[in-house]
Amino acid sequence: MRRQEAEALILSAAEKVFAEAGFGGATMQLIADMAGLPKANLHYYFPTKETLYRQVVQNIFQIWLQAADIFDQADGPAEGIGAYIDAKMEISRRHPEGSKVWAAEVMHGAPVIQDYLETTLTEWTNGRISVIERWISEGRMDPIDPRHLLYMLWATTQHYADFGHQIETLNGDTALSDAQWNAAKSSVKGIILKGIGAKDHV
Amino acid sequence: MRRQEAEALILSAAEKVFAEAGFGGATMQLIADMAGLPKANLHYYFPTKETLYRQVVQNIFQIWLQAADIFDQADGPAEGIGAYIDAKMEISRRHPEGSKVWAAEVMHGAPVIQDYLETTLTEWTNGRISVIERWISEGRMDPIDPRHLLYMLWATTQHYADFGHQIETLNGDTALSDAQWNAAKSSVKGIILKGIGAKDHV
């Protein structure tokens, strides 16, 4: 097996196990079993449990950042924020494990990715705040505090991944259907875009 | 020390440690140190780690349910949902540890409190859905899918506890001030209440 394949296999297994059990609850043996490899092999590619975990979290952060580019390419708040919500909802649907690992990491005080929060995330956030402030000054949306708007976007979209189990339970122990995911998306978009008074066509 | 005092002391310490380290990462020794008691004493009051954890989660759920009563006592959506947001934001501020433990528990598939999700939470949710549907039929708010509105309320308010560390980092490594908490509350309330077209005075 090539190095790349092996690492991808292990990372995928690790993401699942870390998401389900947390860093402390996850064991290298569990990850090894899920990847179908002997435990010692994991340590060949990733020297320590923490190395492996760090890599998992970094991968998630990358996906997360990519989706965020949509924000800038947009012409106005309805389009930009709408597309951003769609993108983040799609990530919540396709990569719920990653979202959970990220959430757990932050909840525990970000011991591993604190530097990312202080550099990349801070810069990205400030950039987006500028965009929102411009939209506001152009009268294309209400004068909302951009920070709290961003928090709301993160919270609502990631909730569908992080609290997916609760949502499924309340949905009669059934995963959301395509139609229900669409309903979720349009509910979130509808409420937020109306709530901030987004006007793309002034 | 009375039984009640000792248990309260241990539960408080346990809540903190479970929130910071997760169930798997928490150790009885850590909890004991934080409570200022020898480890063996913890096992006198709580036979196993899981017993202790279960008790912590149940306590959180109780607080959570109490705050939810506000919903019904209200006259209309703006008042009811507004008060509910205030109450949940206040819990996020005062009991961030509890919120984190709850979030982690749900993220890991609710191994300990699944029965609560299926009984109490389901009933509470259905009750609130009825209230919201009544408000809609009375024309006091837009025809929103009540479920997704509830998810949005939970997500946005709990985000300030669960992702408090991230928010503090983006706030220049400073805890939110009173003014900032008020800004957060009114931002959330403003966007959501406008977003659902809440009209208490038709």
Next chain:
DNA sequence: TCTGAACTTGACCATACGGTCAGGATGGCC
């Protein structure tokens, strides 16, 4: 075919953890 670097793995080790227990302290009550 030979060589060596990359890869694989069963067996092993030190440690840390949840949990036990026996013996002792405490304090209310007669």
Next chain:
DNA sequence: GGCCATCCTGACCGTATGGTCAAGTTCAGA
């Protein structure tokens, strides 16, 4: 004071875990 139930705790134990290692296996390239 004497008795008893409750409470407290240092020392201990079995186990599971992260990590190591030495002995292989594989395979590309000379």
